[in-house]
Amino acid sequence: MLTDATASSLARLGAAGSRTPIVVAQLGQSLDGRIATPSGESKYINGRAALTHLHALRAHVDAVVVGVGTAVVDNPQLNVRHVSGGDPARVIIDPNGRLTPDLVCLTQGKPRRFVIRADDAVAGHALPDGVEEIRLGRDGRFVPPQAIIAALAARGMRRLLIEGGAVTVSAFIDAGVVDRLHVLVAPILLGSGKPGLVLDPIAQLGDALRPKVEVAVLGDGDVLFDCDLRSTQ
Ligand SMILES: NC(=O)c1ccc[n+]([C@@H]2O[C@H](COP(=O)([O-])OP(=O)(O)OC[C@H]3O[C@@H](n4cnc5c(N)ncnc54)[C@H](OP(=O)(O)O)[C@@H]3O)[C@@H](O)[C@H]2O)c1
Incomplete structure (x- = not known):
């Protein structure tokens, strides 16, 4: 069952079928800004309501995007359950x-599955049958998120959920392509572990992103910050 906060967040993302790409990113983190323990364990920092929120986001988009770090460490299903x-x-x-190639998200289920590779990458493992490879050019370390969004839009996927991890979400925010950022803060202190967002350094406080934010306390104590990165306070 969706919370009111989740229903409101989905409404803010707009209706399905939009011709304009919409990019929503999410991160679940501890009070001290960690998304995983030092060994990479992140299931589950957040409570049940946040998990339901994540699945509602997945159900609302055309494609869910993760970095290879998350794919390898979590082996996520990336489906709606x-x-x-x-x-x-x-x-x-x-x-x-x-x-x-044995990852669950590549081998199980019926949705289209894509792997984004750099055009200069050495050939990795062969991909399972049906998995589509998209080759894109790099700009420094990263494949520009704009190019990833354009490639997915060209294949009919315009509503994207950037689900993690922090490196991937940070690269999309630094590129200025995220419309809404959902940060789900759990009342837990890890004290160590993988940091959340790490963005390009700013010179002064006035350069910080200060989006308009809708805040909601979920039933089990997690707090949802639904940030509109297209508008500032
Ligand atoms: N709490 C949460 O909400 C949440 C969500 C997801 C994952 N997690 C946790 O986060 C950890 C993994 O996150 P992470 O931040 O370490 O890694 P990640 O974001 O999952 O993956 C990062 C890697 O993906 C590739 N990548 C992503 N965007 C790219 C781009 N635009 N261009 C080129 N390469 C790109 C790079 O691969 P290369 O390294 O090969 O260059 C990059 O180092 C795991 O412990 C997982 O459990 C937590």
């Missing part, structure tokens, strides 16, 4: 061919 709704396409950004 906790709410009703169809499974989105799955996209793994793996510029260097690091993933192994």
Whole structure:
């Protein structure tokens, strides 16, 4: 069952079928800004309501995008299980061919599955049948998120959920392509572990992103910050 906060967030994302790409990113983190323990364990920092929120987001988009770090460490299913709704396409950004072909999100389920590789990457493992490879050019370390969004839009996927991890979400925010950022803060202190967002350094406080934010306390104590990165306070 969706919370009012989740229903409101989905309404703010707009109706399905939009011709304009919409990019929503999410991160679940501790009070001290960690998304995983030092060993990479992140299931589950957040509570049940946040998990339901994540699945509602998945059900609302055309494609869910994760970095290869998350794909390898979590081996996520990336499907919709906790709410009703169809499974989105799955996209793994793996510029260097690091993933192994046995990942659940590549081998199970019926949605379209994509792997983004850099055009200069050495051939990695062969991909399972039906998985589509998209080759894109790099700009420094990263494949420009704009190019990833354009490539997915050209294949009919205009509503994207950038689900993690922090490196991937940070690159999309630094590129200025995220419309809404959902940060789900759990009342837990890890004290160590993988940091959340790490963005390009700013010279002064006035350069910080200060989006308009809708805040909601979820039933089990997590707090949702639904940030509109297209508008500032
Ligand atoms: N709490 C949460 O909400 C949440 C969500 C997801 C994951 N997690 C946790 O986060 C950890 C993994 O996150 P992470 O931040 O370490 O890694 P990640 O974001 O999952 O993956 C990062 C890697 O993906 C590739 N990548 C992503 N965007 C790229 C781009 N635009 N261009 C080129 N390459 C790109 C790069 O691969 P290369 O390294 O090959 O260059 C990059 O190092 C795991 O422990 C997982 O459990 C937590």
